[in-house]
Amino acid sequence: MHASMPSPFPAEAKPVSFRRSCGEPSPLGSLAPVTPDSWFSISPTSLLPGKMFLVGLTGGIASGKSSVIQVFQQLGCAVIDVDIIARHVVQPGYPAHRRIVEAFGTEVLLENGDIDRKVLGDLIFNQPDRRHLLNSITHPEICKEMMKETFKYFLRGYRYVILDIPLLFETKKLLKYMKHTVVVYCDRDTQLTRLMRRNNLSREDAEARIKAQLPLKDKVRMAHHVLDNSGEWSVTKRQVVLLHAELEHSLEYLPLRLGVLTGLAGIVSLLYLLLTHYLLPSP
Ligand SMILES: CC(C)(COP(=O)(O)OP(=O)(O)OC[C@H]1O[C@@H](n2cnc3c(N)ncnc32)[C@H](O)[C@@H]1O)[C@@H](O)C(=O)NCCC(=O)NCCS
Numbered sequence: 001m002h003a004s005m006p007s008p009f010p011a012e013a014k015p016v017s018f019r020r021s022c023g024e025p026s027p028l029g030s031l032a033p034v035t036p037d038s039w040f041s042i043s044p045t046s047l048l049p050g051k052m053f054l055v056g057l058t059g060g061i062a063s064g065k066s067s068v069i070q071v072f073q074q075l076g077c078a079v080i081d082v083d084i085i086a087r088h089v090v091q092p093g094y095p096a097h098r099r100i101v102e103a104f105g106t107e108v109l110l111e112n113g114d115i116d117r118k119v120l121g122d123l124i125f126n127q128p129d130r131r132h133l134l135n136s137i138t139h140p141e142i143c144k145e146m147m148k149e150t151f152k153y154f155l156r157g158y159r160y161v162i163l164d165i166p167l168l169f170e171t172k173k174l175l176k177y178m179k180h181t182v183v184v185y186c187d188r189d190t191q192l193t194r195l196m197r198r199n200n201l202s203r204e205d206a207e208a209r210i211k212a213q214l215p216l217k218d219k220v221r222m223a224h225h226v227l228d229n230s231g232e233w234s235v236t237k238r239q240v241v242l243l244h245a246e247l248e249h250s251l252e253y254l255p256l257r258l259g260v261l262t263g264l265a266g267i268v269s270l271l272y273l274l275l276t277h278y279l280l281p282s283p
């Protein structure tokens, strides 16, 4: 999501962290059925012990990912927005900030030491080499934070976590962890118009940004689920609600969860054995 633009949709919840969850896991481990009336009351994502999976949501620049993610958030889903993480890891004092200044010079800094996103954006969207350089600095840091946030949701027992990863199909690295992939699509003319309007860009600059990513049509072919956001927002919202219901009912496992629980049980058993064997007096 572009930071400075107001949302055209009602009640945008400002994220307090990278995670945009507004729902807690249900102590009952079940979820009320999704009905039109309950769409925007908070319906928490359910907790079923031992089961969790990751959903990778992506799309093209300005195709509507952040707008869609807000609906998932309103439905109570655990959501992580990678663009927000990307902003966090380049703050002054963080290793990526220092490395960006080393690589791009102080001209990419504002007076207060923050990264000048407009200047850096103009540089990298027009020069593939510099874009790859920036990616090589930021992506490892983004990845670490993303893992941490996902793990927190995992410990809290969420059934699934939706990660908004703009470059999911370009970098491919995280694909293997995604049980489902979702592409937010819109036709090219609509994407261009929305991007130019939202970011106040010339046609040429907007096209350069679109070209910095894989064509949306290719992403559509690679995805498990496609949400078509070319038309009225209400049509998109309905598709999101239906997909949410589908994901809620899918029974898929993240083996990591069982692995961690087994590991913890093993450590506790070992400690118990050591304590009873060495510390407690023999009868
Ligand atoms: C270049 C930067 C400074 C521009 O900042 P700006 O505030 O104008 O845009 P914002 O961060 O909101 O990103 C908007 C969209 O641009 C696209 N985008 C961002 N970075 C890239 C990139 N390296 N390559 C292709 N597309 C990108 C994504 O679709 C993203 O959703 C910023 O995007 C950045 O630091 N990018 C590098 C980190 C990154 O790769 N982020 C994408 C998440 S994987």
Ligand SMILES: Nc1ncnc2c1ncn2[C@@H]1O[C@H](COP(=O)(O)OP(=O)(O)OP(=O)(O)O)[C@@H](O)[C@H]1O
Residues within 6 Å of the ligand: 001, 002, 005, 006, 007, 008, 009, 059, 060, 061, 062, 063, 064, 065, 066, 067, 068, 083, 166, 194, 195, 198, 229, 230, 231, 232, 233, 234, 236
């Ligand atoms: N169905 C729609 N009808 C009209 N405008 C829309 C619709 N969907 C999204 N928009 C507008 O299009 C712009 C892009 O949407 P959004 O910010 O959600 O895209 P994004 O994919 O998250 O962008 P980015 O890649 O920059 O993070 C925003 O100004 C948003 O308000």
